[in-house]
Amino acid sequence: MTGKLYGLGLGPGDPELITLKAHRILTSAPVIAYPAPDTGPSFARQIAGPFLRADQLEVPMIVPMRVERFPAQDIYDAAAVTLSHHLDVGSDVAVLCEGDPFFYGSFMYLFARLAGRYETEVVPGVSSMMAAAAAYGRPLAARNDVLTVLPGPLDDEALSARIAAADAVAIIKLGRHFSRIRALIASLGLTSAAGYVERVSLSNQRVLPLNAVAEDVAPYFSMILIYKGQEGWAHASHSSQSAAQI
Structure with a gap:
């Protein structure tokens, strides 16, 4: 059986604004993925940081911070391939999203690539x-x-x-x-x-x-x-x- 893909809305920044459902999935999923800039820390990872465990596998998805329009399709294509490897061996993958995954969230681009192949759940967050x-x-x-x-x-x-x-x-x-x-x-x-x-x-x-x-x-x-x-x-x-x- 393949793993399940989650898009977790983490809210605007205060870790206490993470929903109970997102917290449950965040602390139980074996693989944690998140967007990260090519310079500096990932904001989504910072929000979730207090709840992450050392035995969880972290997969940063590097998105260059540039003025020109993003998302660059090749970045999300590559991220989808990486996450599919974990899903194919039965590992659940939780993708962290600041705010809400479907309100200007980057997870929607992974959803478009993976939801048709894997069981997927989107957990809304405080926008x-x-x-x-x-x-x-x-x-x-x-x-x-x-x-x-x-x-x-x-x-x-x-x-x-x-x-x-x-x-x-x-x-x-x-x-x-x-x-x-x-x-x-x-x-x-x-x-x-x-x-x-x-x-x-x-x-x-x-x-x-x-x-x-x-x-x-x-x-x-x-x-x-x-x-x-x-x-x-x-x-x-x-x-x-x-x-x-x-």
Whole structure:
């Protein structure tokens, strides 16, 4: 019998936000795979680190951190071949994913290559978007509000049109696009309705109104939340609990 493939959502970074189900599989699977940059540690591996055992086989999947578009197909092709060797001999394989595996997660590319050949289970995780709203102390959306998630690399025209059509917006993948996006939000008259959260749930988390951010760049793990709906939250200050974490 072949092994079972798991895609484990680990949440936004705090190990305590790993679900009980993900923890059970994480601590029992003999093979643990995770994406890792070509320089520096794997974030997914760091989240899971407190629960890993010395006798588990770790399989890092090296993904170069470059500006050009990824995933590179050959990287996931090679990773699928490597993981299939373990599955073929009957070993379960747990692939670690920060956040949720199917919400901009790299596991979806392995799923496309392997799920048709092996029993596969995807374990959802707490997404950074939900964690950011909790940290900022303002609900994402309610009732009939339309919530839109926008990747920061979209151009200004696309961002403007989608923001205009939404009641609530989460802009992710800010990085080098932060200054441009902040200027766009200002041009739309929405700065006072926008909050900024970076490295949510980690010890170096920052939570503050967008107009209080002094920097012109943001880390990859950062997000802007905008509320334009009817619930009266748009200009609400973030919570005192969040303010203490700035």
